[in-house]
Amino acid sequence: MTTTYTRAEVAKHASADDNWIIIDDTVYDVSKFARFHPGGRAFIDGVAGQDATKQFYSFHRQDVLRSMAAKYAIGTIADPPTGKKAVVKLAPGELSTVPYAEPSAFQGVPSPYYDDSHRRFRRDLRAFFDTEVMPDAVANDARGVHPSKELWRKLGMRGVLACRVQSGPWLKDVVENCGVQLPGGITPEQFDPFHELIAHEESSGRLGVPGYADGMGAGLVIGLPPVLQFGEPALARRVGREVLTGEKQICLAISGPEAGSDVAAVACVAKLSDCRTHYLVSGVKKWITNGVFSDYFVTAVVTKPGGRKPELSLMLIERGEGVDTKPIKTSYSPAAGTAYVTFENAKVPTGNVLGKIGEGFKLIMHNFNHERWYIVAGANRASRLVVEECLKWSVQREVFGARLIDQPVIRAKLARLASQVEGVQAWLESVTFAMKHTTHEEQAAMLAGPIALLKHFCTRVANDVSDEACQIFGGRAITRTGMGQVVERFQRSAKFAAILGGSEEVMADLGVRQAMRAMPNAKL
Numbered sequence: 001m002t003t004t005y006t007r008a009e010v011a012k013h014a015s016a017d018d019n020w021i022i023i024d025d026t027v028y029d030v031s032k033f034a035r036f037h038p039g040g041r042a043f044i045d046g047v048a049g050q051d052a053t054k055q056f057y058s059f060h061r062q063d064v065l066r067s068m069a070a071k072y073a074i075g076t077i078a079d080p081p082t083g084k085k086a087v088v089k090l091a092p093g094e095l096s097t098v099p100y101a102e103p104s105a106f107q108g109v110p111s112p113y114y115d116d117s118h119r120r121f122r123r124d125l126r127a128f129f130d131t132e133v134m135p136d137a138v139a140n141d142a143r144g145v146h147p148s149k150e151l152w153r154k155l156g157m158r159g160v161l162a163c164r165v166q167s168g169p170w171l172k173d174v175v176e177n178c179g180v181q182l183p184g185g186i187t188p189e190q191f192d193p194f195h196e197l198i199a200h201e202e203s204s205g206r207l208g209v210p211g212y213a214d215g216m217g218a219g220l221v222i223g224l225p226p227v228l229q230f231g232e233p234a235l236a237r238r239v240g241r242e243v244l245t246g247e248k249q250i251c252l253a254i255s256g257p258e259a260g261s262d263v264a265a266v267a268c269v270a271k272l273s274d275c276r277t278h279y280l281v282s283g284v285k286k287w288i289t290n291g292v293f294s295d296y297f298v299t300a301v302v303t304k305p306g307g308r309k310p311e312l313s314l315m316l317i318e319r320g321e322g323v324d325t326k327p328i329k330t331s332y333s334p335a336a337g338t339a340y341v342t343f344e345n346a347k348v349p350t351g352n353v354l355g356k357i358g359e360g361f362k363l364i365m366h367n368f369n370h371e372r373w374y375i376v377a378g379a380n381r382a383s384r385l386v387v388e389e390c391l392k393w394s395v396q397r398e399v400f401g402a403r404l405i406d407q408p409v410i411r412a413k414l415a416r417l418a419s420q421v422e423g424v425q426a427w428l429e430s431v432t433f434a435m436k437h438t439t440h441e442e443q444a445a446m447l448a449g450p451i452a453l454l455k456h457f458c459t460r461v462a463n464d465v466s467d468e469a470c471q472i473f474g475g476r477a478i479t480r481t482g483m484g485q486v487v488e489r490f491q492r493s494a495k496f497a498a499i500l501g502g503s504e505e506v507m508a509d510l511g512v513r514q515a516m517r518a519m520p521n522a523k524l
C-alpha cells in the first residue's frame with residue numbers, strides 16, 4: 001500500500017458508487033463495503049470523499065481498522081492535517097501513554113521498586129500478549145473457546161506460566177532442564193515478587209477479556225504451588241515440569257456445592273483401600289476454574305469424618321476413570337473452563353497425598369495470602385484498564401455539543417476512579433516489597449491482615465469502577481460488541497474477585513481481627 005493521494009484526489013470519489021474516505025492517514029475505498037456496513041450504508045455515503053476520522057472514532061474501536069477495514073485500504077494520505085495530534089497506534093509491546101493507564105513507575109515516575117529488568121520483563125510480556133493472544137482473545141472469549149493447546153505450550157516455553165507461581169527451585173529447574181526462557185531475558189536468580197506481580201497484571205486484568213484470561217492459568221496460579229511445595233519430590237518435579245512447560249493443566253478443587261468458602265464443610269470423601277496403596281475419592285466440587293480442561297485436580301478431601309471438624313487432606317487427583325467434569329455457566333465466558341467436578345471412586349495413589357494426611361486445612365491456608373495478593377494484582381489491573389477506557393471515551397465522545405470530558409460531573413467521576421486505582425496500586429506495591437523481604441512465616445504474621453484488607457479495598461474499588469464506567473459509557477456499557485465492550489465484560493465479572501479467595505465480608509473481618517490481635521491496651 002505505497003500509493004499516496006492528496007485530499008483533493010480523494011474528494012473526487014464522493015458518490016455512493018465511487019466512495020473513498022480518509023481515516024487517520026489512510027485512504028479507504030468503501031464503495032463495495034457500504035452496503036455491508038453493520039451500521040448501515042447511510043453513514044458511509046454521508047462521508048463520501050471526506051476525512052471521516054472523527055465520525056469513525058465516534059462509533060468504532062481502533063481494532064475495527066486492523067481487522068475489517070484493512071482490506072479496503074488503498075493508500076495513504078499525502079497531506080495530513082496540520083495542527084492535529086495523530087491518533088496514537090501502539091505497536092506490540094508498547095505501553096500506553098494515557099495518564100493512569102499504566103502503573104506510574106511505567107510512565108516515567110521514579111519508583112524504588114522496579115529496575116530495568118522489570119521494565120524489559122513487562123515490555124516483553126506485553127509484546128507476547130499483543131501478538132500471540134489478543135488477535136483471537138476477544139472472539140474466543142465471546143465464543144467461549146478456551147486457550148488452545150498450542151497457546152499453552154507457548155505460554156509455557158516463553159516462561160509466562162513459570163513466572164506466575166511463587167519463586168522457588170522449580171523456576172531454575174524448568175529453565176535449565178526444559179528449555180523454558182523467562183520474559184525479558186531475566187534469570188531465575190533475578191526473578192522477584194515484582195516480576196511475578198507484573199506477570200499477573202499482564203496475563204489477566206490488562207487483557208480486558210476476564211473469562212478467557214482466567215482460562216489462561218488461574219487454576220495453575222493457585223493449584224500448582226501445593227504440589228511444588230508439599231508433593232513428594234519426584235511427583236513435584238514431574239508435575240511441575242509438565243504444567244510449567246504448558247504440556248498439562250492443573251486446577252485447585254476446594255469448594256463444593258455444600259461448602260462455598262466454608263472449607264471445613266467439604267463433603268468429598270477419600271477412603272484408604274484395603275491394600276493401603278491408594279485412596280478412593282467420591283464427592284463433588286463446584287466453581288472449579290479451569291476444571292473443564294485440567295489434567296490435574298489438587299483436591300481437598302475428608303479423610304476422617306467428624307462433625308464440624310473433619311480431618312481434611314489435600315491430594316493430587318489425575319483425570320481418568322471416576323473423574324468427570326462439566327461446564328458451569330457463569331456470568332463470564334465459558335473460556336475460563338469453570339467446572340462442576342464429580343469424583344466417583346476415583347483411584348488416587350497414596351504417593352499423591354500432598355503433605356501429610358490430616359494437614360489439608362493447614363496446606364490450604366498456607367497459600368491463601370499469596371492467592372489474595374494475586375487476585376488483587378489482576379483485579380486492580382482490570383480496573384485500571386477500565387479507567388483508561390473511560391478517559392479515552394470521555395475525550396472522544398461528543399454529546400450536547402461538547403466532549404464528555406468538558407462536563408465537570410464526568411471529571412469528578414474520573415478523579416475518584418483514578419485515585420482509587422492508584423491507592424490500591426500503592427498499597428499493593430508496598431505489600432509486594434514486604435513480601436520480597438520477609439519469610440513465609442513473617443508474611444503470615446505480618447501481612448495476612450493487610451492483604452485481606454487490601455483485597456477488600458480492591459474489590460470495593462472495582463465495584464465503583466464498574467458502576468461509574470457504566471454511567472460514563474451509557475448504553476454502550478451493556479452492549480457486548482463495539483465501543484463499550486471492555487466495560488461490559490468488566491461489569492459482568494468484577495464481582496468474581498469479591499467472592500473467590502475469601503469474600504469481601506470475610507476479608508474485612510479478618511483484617512480487623514488480625515489488627516485486634518496486635519492491639520495494645522491503648523486508651524484515648
Ligand code: HEM
Binds near residue numbers: 037038039055064069
Ligand atoms: C472502513 C470503514 C468502516 C468500517 C470497516 C466499519 C465497520 C463497522 C462495524 C464492524 C460496526 C459494528 C460495530 C462494532 O462492532 O464495532 C460498525 C458500526 C457502525 N458504524 Fe461503521 N465502519 C466504517 C466506517 C464508518 C463511518 C465512516 C461511519 C460514520 C460516518 C460509521 C458509522 C457506524 C455506526 C453509526 C455504527 C453503529 C454503531 C452503534 O451500534 O452504536 N462507520 N461499523
